[in-house]
Amino acid sequence: MTSDVRYEWRAIHSKRPLASIETSPMPEPSCRSVAIIGLGLLGGSVALSIRRRWPSVRLTACARSPETRALALDRSIVDEVFESPDGAANGCDLAVIATPVNRIASLAQTLAGQFPELTLTDVGSTKGGLVRELADSSAAKQFVPAHPIAGSEKSGAEHASAELFDDKPIVLTPSGEELPHHVNRATEFWRATGGRIVTMPAEEHDATLALTSHLPHLLSSLAARQITPSMLSLVGTGWLDTTRVAAGDADLWTAIVSENREAILGAIQQSQTDLSTLHSIVTQGDDEALRTWLETAKQIRLDAPT
Amino acid sequence: MTSDVRYEWRAIHSKRPLASIETSPMPEPSCRSVAIIGLGLLGGSVALSIRRRWPSVRLTACARSPETRALALDRSIVDEVFESPDGAANGCDLAVIATPVNRIASLAQTLAGQFPELTLTDVGSTKGGLVRELADSSAAKQFVPAHPIAGSEKSGAEHASAELFDDKPIVLTPSGEELPHHVNRATEFWRATGGRIVTMPAEEHDATLALTSHLPHLLSSLAARQITPSMLSLVGTGWLDTTRVAAGDADLWTAIVSENREAILGAIQQSQTDLSTLHSIVTQGDDEALRTWLETAKQIRLDAPT
CATH class of the missing domain: 3.40.50.720 (NAD(P)-binding Rossmann-like Domain)
Structure with missing residues (x-):
């Protein structure tokens, strides 16, 4: 120094x-x-x-x-x-x-x-x-x-x-x-x-990254996969932002998932449970529960470093 | 004119x-x-x-x-x-x-x-x-x-x-x-x-938008909800992009989901099925199937208007 x-x-x-x-x-x-x-x-x-x-x-x-x-x-x-x-x-x-x-x-x-x-x-x-x-x-x-x-x-x-x-x-x-x-x-x-x-520690890194990076990447790909090519003329900035990382290299992400399989499986299961909760809320038309579900996500996002 | x-x-x-x-x-x-x-x-x-x-x-x-x-x-x-x-x-x-x-x-x-x-x-x-x-x-x-x-x-x-x-x-x-x-x-x-x-037609608009806008918004919120506040110091641009729209107004989105409930429920179910497919692929460690799953998303995203 x-x-x-x-x-x-x-x-x-x-x-x-x-x-x-x-x-x-x-x-x-x-x-x-x-x-x-x-x-x-x-x-x-x-x-x-x-x-x-x-x-x-x-x-x-x-x-x-x-x-x-x-x-x-x-x-x-x-x-x-x-x-x-x-x-x-x-x-x-x-x-x-x-x-x-x-x-x-x-x-x-x-x-x-x-x-x-x-x-x-x-x-x-x-x-x-x-x-x-x-x-x-x-x-x-x-x-x-x-x-x-x-x-x-x-x-x-x-x-x-x-x-x-x-x-x-x-x-x-x-x-x-x-x-x-x-x-x-x-x-x-x-x-x-x-x-x-x-x-x-490496294990803590992998468990955290499964939730902060690997799962978001998979959910981004999931969002992209739900539309047909003919719908592309109607996508807005919301879809474009949410799916941006889905354009990433498929080989690279296959290797990442393979290397961190256990933690990523846990993250997928956690998101499946939360998606089922959302499905129930929407089925029941429970607007108050939906507002709370969305508000929790909003607060986490607003607290993120910019 | x-x-x-x-x-x-x-x-x-x-x-x-x-x-x-x-x-x-x-x-x-x-x-x-x-x-x-x-x-x-x-x-x-x-x-x-x-x-x-x-x-x-x-x-x-x-x-x-x-x-x-x-x-x-x-x-x-x-x-x-x-x-x-x-x-x-x-x-x-x-x-x-x-x-x-x-x-x-x-x-x-x-x-x-x-x-x-x-x-x-x-x-x-x-x-x-x-x-x-x-x-x-x-x-x-x-x-x-x-x-x-x-x-x-x-x-x-x-x-x-x-x-x-x-x-x-x-x-x-x-x-x-x-x-x-x-x-x-x-x-x-x-x-x-x-x-x-x-x-x-209005019905076609709503079915399309459920997939191009409403579902991506919900998946963005889903991604944000999976992390704890202590993990925020480790998020990267991938998480930040994927969750950007989750910062949107919860009242506005509650009203949108309420107005387009049937089409959005169909979109949620479609994504649940695809997430189950992903879970099976990762459980089995089928790298070739995972690469194809990711590649499909990548191609759709690359074909989007910029």
């Missing part, structure tokens, strides 16, 4: 744009070089947000498609691109695994085996299965599980944004096996993306 | 701003004066959008609260305000009833009785009950049922906008009893708000 004065001196003498000064002074980077494994919307946005706050850090990325690798260089999302994860991670202090959630554990184990000093973190939206899978492995000492709660129905590095994580919660779910310097490095790194750090 | 040249001449010589020329040439107004009965978000937005396209038309409004009447004059939403509907409608060519849906029929009957030349229309989001209630009455000759599909989770004239109806569907559901000059006048009027006119 360093003083604001020293930070500004370094930024002023850098050849990078001075935008980072205008946001908020950041401590000295906790890493000199960072690898992004998987360059989609999240991986690309991690790179762009780190560039903004830590302009001196060298960024590498691994991406399977040649088009993505070309785009990453053309748009200066990263400094160097590789086809293989170990190519990108070689010589780095920290690697962010930003692949679909079902590929994170095996990548973490491979990279930890090759690079014992590397700090590992990820962007996976479910955490319990990952923590269980890595438990008691040497990778568990290096891997700091993270879930930045930010996204979009759009996917791909071409939609990446340096502002995606600004003021968004970054949930860290440490297993307790991590070595402290990896936790510190990963925490500083995530703070530099612009997000705010929240720490909780 | 008139030529564009004559329209432009009139607009250029008017003291009003010329914004109306910049949008699109409009025919000569079909009314000289219009009353807005009920000055909430929709009533206020009707007034502002008509001012923009038909600057020469005199606008009056009836609002129950003194604060709303003061706001309407302060912001020049209308030219004159009244406490009573007949005060506002007196001497007008057309009146828009923009009250909650359960008050429209009786207001239409009262105003038709007092002003036999007045064209009546409304903004109610359900239409079948209204058409049935007015059937064979003298009011049915004057009343052109309308539903502008535009809105916001915000309510009140203070959130009114001149652009609310731009390119939005305005559904007219004539019963067939209306006198043709009332239909023509109301159609021209609604076109002047910036919306696009769609005509269909």
Whole structure:
């Protein structure tokens, strides 16, 4: 950590744009070089947000498609691109695994085996299965599980944004096996993306996210599925907002549901019970009960951060 | 109706701003004066959008609260305000009833009785009950049922906008009893708000809207109701979008559900069946079926107008 004065001196003498000064002074980077494994919307946005706050850090990325690798260089999302994860991670202090959630554990184990000093973190939206899978492995000492709660129905590095994580919660779910310097490095790194750090056990994260993210996504898809194409000319902003996330990537969401099945089943059952309650209220024409049912939802929504 | 040249001449010589020329040439107004009965978000937005396209038309409004009447004059939403509907409608060519849906029929009957030349229309989001209630009455000759599909989770004239109806569907559901000059006048009027006119039977409107608007609203409330206040710090843009309309007015939505109960019950049952299907798929861990379930929703959403 360093003083604001020293930070500004370094930024002023850098050849990078001075935008980072205008946001908020950041401590000295906790890493000199960072690898992004998987360059989609999240991986690309991690790179762009780190560039903004830590302009001196060298960024590498691994991406399977040649088009993505070309785009990453053309748009200066990263400094160097590789086809293989170990190519990108070689010589780095920290690697962010930003692949679909079902590929994170095996990548973490491979990279930890090759690079014992590397700090590992990820962007996976479910955490319990990952923590269980890595438990008691040497990778568990290096891997700091993270879930930045930010996204979009759009996917791909071409939609990446340096502002995606600004003021968004970054949930860290440490297993307790991590070595402290990896936790510190990963925490500083995530703070530099612009997000705010929240720490909780993996199981609590998954149960909460089943209700705050996974179920809403499924209900959004449910709402979209009830109409026929000929009705689309009559949808209003209500339908468009409620179903916005239903346009998200079906493979990605299949993997999320698969990884967090038990908690999501509980959330679906809870919503089925509440939908049955609503059905009874409407059948009976009980306007007072319906008003209360709607009012409860309204109060929760109005209390949400904007 | 008139030529564009004559329209432009009139607009250029008017003291009003010329914004109306910049949008699109409009025919000569079909009314000289219009009353807005009920000055909430929709009533206020009707007034502002008509001012923009038909600057020469005199606008009056009836609002129950003194604060709303003061706001309407302060912001020049209308030219004159009244406490009573007949005060506002007196001497007008057309009146828009923009009250909650359960008050429209009786207001239409009262105003038709007092002003036999007045064209009546409304903004109610359900239409079948209204058409049935007015059937064979003298009011049915004057009343052109309308539903502008535009809105916001915000309510009140203070959130009114001149652009609310731009390119939005305005559904007219004539019963067939209306006198043709009332239909023509109301159609021209609604076109002047910036919306696009769609005509269909009231029953078809209600069945469609149960699926495109009412059910999505209830599913949005359902999603909001599943979380506890302590989880709000972890919600992301997905939850915020999916639940946005749940912040809407509970009284207004209670009235809508009450007016369109049968169609909404059918929509709830349809969604219960689909939610049971989803529950089975997730229980079985059938990833291929889940991907297809999500993909169907995605395709519908991607085909929606933006």
